[in-house]
């Protein structure tokens with residue numbers, strides 16, 4: 001997992017599109033080229049015209065190319081409401097790419113829940129995985145569907161309003177039972193989803209699951225200690241030691 005090198009960038013949100021219920025895609029034009037990055041890296045975004053929120057917010061890199069950066073976010077609070085509603089063009093300041101990344105490898109399995117699809121989508125499009133599982137809460141929150149269908153991803157919703165009905169972790173579990181070569185799994189989703197994957201890893205054996213974790217972050221590069229969590233091996237900083245960790249290292253034996 002390669003360490004990223006961060007730079008400070010000035011940007012302008014020049015395009016915004018609603019993808020699903022409360023889920024938006026934004027395109028940011030940058031003052032300079034975005035550095036090389038890896039799947040799983042993130043950026044800290046500061047709304048430089050606003051007095052509140054003062055602190056920047058972390059977002060996974062959806063896609064970056066030359067002088068443009070694309071993010072996908074769900075509206076949950078102050079910053080995301082502003083990002084979804086402010087008239088465009090809208091100026092932002094950002095730091096990135098930050099954090100470590102998902103492991104490289106062939107024939108891996110991939111599982112994403114909700115917004116956890118954002119850092120994994122581009123790697124799914126590049127056919128890095130032998131099987132892909134994606135879960136959403138309901139049909140209203142399904143996004144990036146065309147690409148997922150092209151790559152024959154297995155899709156479920158919790159309420160069955162699109163795809164198979166049920167938690168994606170349980171379909172993944174069923175698949176693992178029948179899978180001979182289990183190997184490496186990359187995962188991104190909410191805390192409960194990652195916890196369930198850890199239960200599955202313990203039961204199924206012969207798999208290594210790497211998950212991307214979310215915490216509140218104030219700086220994003222290891223200085224403020226605001227993202228520190230306790231693990232069986234001691235305290236870790238999610239922003240700079242992660243956000244991608246082997247589930248075993250976070251949840252323990």
Ligand SMILES: Cc1cc2nc3c(=O)[nH]c(=O)nc-3n(C[C@H](O)[C@H](O)[C@H](O)COP(=O)(O)OP(=O)(O)OC[C@H]3O[C@@H](n4cnc5c(N)ncnc54)[C@H](O)[C@@H]3O)c2cc1C
Pocket residue numbers: 042053057058059060061072073074075076077078079080081115118119213214215216217243
């Ligand atoms: C590495 C990383 C990558 C992320 N990538 C994405 C992404 O690609 N798309 C996306 O939509 N979101 C992503 N997030 C989450 C995103 O940072 C938060 O949703 C955002 O900071 C909320 O800001 P806000 O001001 O709108 O919400 P606030 O007004 O600050 O909070 C609203 C509510 O959300 C909760 N909350 C806020 N941030 C977090 C968090 N990090 N973990 C748990 N609960 C939180 C608060 O406790 C509160 O209940 C990522 C987080 C991390 C750490």
Ligand code: FES
Pocket residue numbers: 216217218219220221222223224225226227228237238239240
């Ligand atoms: S967010 Fe500041 S140390 Fe991690």
